[in-house]
Amino acid sequence: MNTHNLMLIDPHIHMTSRTTDDYQRMREAGIVAIIEPAFWLGQPRTEVGSFKDYFSSLVGWERFRASQFGIKHYCTIGLNSKEANNEALAEQVMELLPLFVCKEGVVGIGEIGYDDQTPAEDRFFRAQLDLAKEVGLPVQVHTPHRDKKAGTITSMEVCLEHGIAPDMVVIDHNNEETVRDVLDRGFWAAFTIYPNSKMGNERMVEIVKQYGSERIIVNSSADWGVSDPLSVPKTASLMLEKGISIEDVRKVCYQNALDSFGKSGQMHESDWLTTTNVDQREKFSDNSVLRGGQTPVIGEIKADTALESNIVR
Numbered sequence: 175m176n177t178h179n180l181m182l183i184d185p186h187i188h189m190t191s192r193t194t195d196d197y198q199r200m201r202e203a204g205i206v207a208i209i210e211p212a213f214w215l216g217q218p219r220t221e222v223g224s225f226k227d228y229f230s231s232l233v234g235w236e237r238f239r240a241s242q243f244g245i246k247h248y249c250t251i252g253l254n255s256k257e258a259n260n261e262a263l264a265e266q267v268m269e270l271l272p273l274f275v276c277k278e279g280v281v282g283i284g285e286i287g288y289d290d291q292t293p294a295e296d297r298f299f300r301a302q303l304d305l306a307k308e309v310g311l312p313v314q315v316h317t318p319h320r321d322k323k324a325g326t327i328t329s330m331e332v333c334l335e336h337g338i339a340p341d342m343v344v345i346d347h348n349n350e351e352t353v354r355d356v357l358d359r360g361f362w363a364a365f366t367i368y369p370n371s372k373m374g375n376e377r378m379v380e381i382v383k384q385y386g387s388e389r390i391i392v393n394s395s396a397d398w399g400v401s402d403p404l405s406v407p408k409t410a411s412l413m414l415e416k417g418i419s420i421e422d423v424r425k426v427c428y429q430n431a432l433d434s435f436g437k438s439g440q441m442h443e444s445d446w447l448t449t450t451n452v453d454q455r456e457k458f459s460d461n462s463v464l465r466g467g468q469t470p471v472i473g474e475i476k477a478d479t480a481l482e483s484n485i486v487r
């Protein structure tokens with residue numbers, strides 16, 4: 175994998191479900207910043223307190239954990255479409271959201287949208303769009319895997335209906351069928367690169383060849399399922415190998431994520447361009463990332479070079 179020391183951003187990855195090995199490999203591959211959308215954890219939640227602790231971990235513990243590996247962590251906060259179908263609980267989650275969306279490092283409302291495209295999903299998607307508008311944050315939209323094209327178009331129409339500007343909305347999980355509609359309407363078009371299925375990175379190369387790099391964003395959406403936290407660096411590397419210019423690769427694997435979510439006012443290039451100090455002896459609520467007998471990484475990490483080669487011990 176050769177990404178010519180490009181700085182990369184993965185704007186959709188669920189690190190709560192990943193390990194410290196992933197953080198380390200991601201940083202070594204050039205990922206300097208990530209965005210973790212609030213999502214469904216596999217096991218349906220039954221209490222509002224579970225959402226509260228989860229949101230707290232996204233703005234607290236996980237942000238700390240990423241920092242221990244030289245990665246800047248941001249998140250989006252929202253009620254995911256799947257759990258919107260538990261309406262009694264969803265109503266309580268809606269009351270919780272305003273307490274979290276203005277916290278440091280929250281760069282949007284997300285991931286929200288449609289899963290099965292039920293009336294309950296529609297109700298809570300709309301309520302959260304109103305919240306996004308009220309607080310002036312970008313929106314990260316999850317599009318359904320079934321009936322994708324119709325669901326994607328509905329998602330955009332509902333955003334417009336709620337008076338949200340297309341450049342404040344990242345439409346996620348696009349494919350060849352949806353990309354034209356999304357770009358033509360002025361929305362950001364994000365693509366999730368899944369290993370062995372759906373959007374592979376070969377297909378992503380073809381999309382960038384055909385549509386260029388304007389408003390196109392690449393992410394991994396790595397989570398607790400079969401997924402790859404190195405999807406962004408691997409795709410960047412393949413694009414360069416296939417003759418896509420370094421400027422275009424930089425846009426789809428870095429700059430566009432920064433330009434879209436940067437509209438939150440919470441994410442600035444200077445956050446990682448200034449030399450990052452890592453001290454793995456640090457603790458968050460009495461916890462460190464180290465286990466017995468391990469040697470902590472302590473030192474400065476410069477943004478444009480890989481982690482291990484750049485540690486000053």
Ligand SMILES: [Zn+2]
Pocket residue numbers: 186188211213285395
């Ligand atoms: Zn996701």
